[in-house]
Amino acid sequence: MENVATDENWKTCFSQLAPGLLLFARQWARSSADAEDIVQEAFVRFWRKQHDIANRGLLYATVRSIALDFLRRDSRRARRESTAVSETDQMVQPMFEVEDESQRALVAALDLLPNEQREVLVMKIWNELTFAEIASALEISQNTAASRYRYALAALKKNLPSV
Amino acid sequence: MNDFSDIESKLRKLRPVQPSADLMTRLERALAEETATPTAGVLPRERRFHFNWLSLGLGLAAATALVLFAFLRLEGPVQKRSSLAAITPAPAFSTNSNAQFVPAGLTQVVYRTRDEGLHFPNNSGQPMRRVRSHTSETLRWRNPTTGASLRISYPSEEVSLVPVTGQ
Numbered sequence: 147m148e149n150v151a152t153d154e155n156w157k158t159c160f161s162q163l164a165p166g167l168l169l170f171a172r173q174w175a176r177s178s179a180d181a182e183d184i185v186q187e188a189f190v191r192f193w194r195k196q197h198d199i200a201n202r203g204l205l206y207a208t209v210r211s212i213a214l215d216f217l218r219r220d221s222r223r224a225r226r227e228s229t230a231v232s233e234t235d236q237m238v239q240p241m242f243e244v245e246d247e248s249q250r251a252l253v254a255a256l257d258l259l260p261n262e263q264r265e266v267l268v269m270k271i272w273n274e275l276t277f278a279e280i281a282s283a284l285e286i287s288q289n290t291a292a293s294r295y296r297y298a299l300a301a302l303k304k305n306l307p308s309v
Numbered sequence: 310m311n312d313f314s315d316i317e318s319k320l321r322k323l324r325p326v327q328p329s330a331d332l333m334t335r336l337e338r339a340l341a342e343e344t345a346t347p348t349a350g351v352l353p354r355e356r357r358f359h360f361n362w363l364s365l366g367l368g369l370a371a372a373t374a375l376v377l378f379a380f381l382r383l384e385g386p387v388q389k390r391s392s393l394a395a396i397t398p399a400p401a402f403s404t405n406s407n408a409q410f411v412p413a414g415l416t417q418v419v420y421r422t423r424d425e426g427l428h429f430p431n432n433s434g435q436p437m438r439r440v441r442s443h444t445s446e447t448l449r450w451r452n453p454t455t456g457a458s459l460r461i462s463y464p465s466e467e468v469s470l471v472p473v474t475g476q
Contacts, residue, residue, distance in 0.1 A: 169325040182332050190339045242323045271320045299313040
């Protein structure tokens, strides 16, 4: 991977990262437009500071920081969050291109996961981050990241009897 | 982790939705700009407003500190002036001039001599001629590094007794 600041073809870098970044941001955003704004701001900030694009932990930490800041500073959204998050996160959903009923059931099971487990799952499965990178982004230990990942898979397996 | 391989495989088959077509355009425009980061207008702008307040607060604090610092500096020299005036001349003159000036010569000019006749000092039987000379002596120092010179002249009077020998 090259440094974003010196990579003239930054579009290639962003195209590869964008779907996973958007999915990651969707955990805190109510809509795809919100998620895109968060990702855009994070990527611009990351690019201007000339961070190494290989430092994915820092990139996702930037997205997460902006997303949480986005939630905190918008009182209207904060009010909605206070009611919606307590209702088992029905409003905070990853967004996938569902092809069949089994995938729809899987997405529904994902929605039932606690936030801390789902964000680790999203970073691991769809962004292919290592546990070390996840730990760096979330400021937790690698063991904690791995544990949350296992708990998430176990919960999905439990909620999907056919798997 | 093998227990979860099936569900991991199913999860990886789920494809996240792709970003909208105009995201790349907006991002390109944002990267080209130096200050602003245009978005779709969904992000709350209150954040920037808050940042301006923070900057204003920091600016006011810095300005207050500068005013206090300038005020203290204006008050300070009045107290320091007397002590500085008392101590600066002595070391500046003595250390610099004495340390760097080296003796360059001595000139002795006798401008008047007077023979005062024969004398018998201490009641001795040997007569001696007393000669009084008026001279002017000049001592010179020179600073080899700067080329500056220092000259001190003073008058002197010398009385010499010259033994009288028989011829």
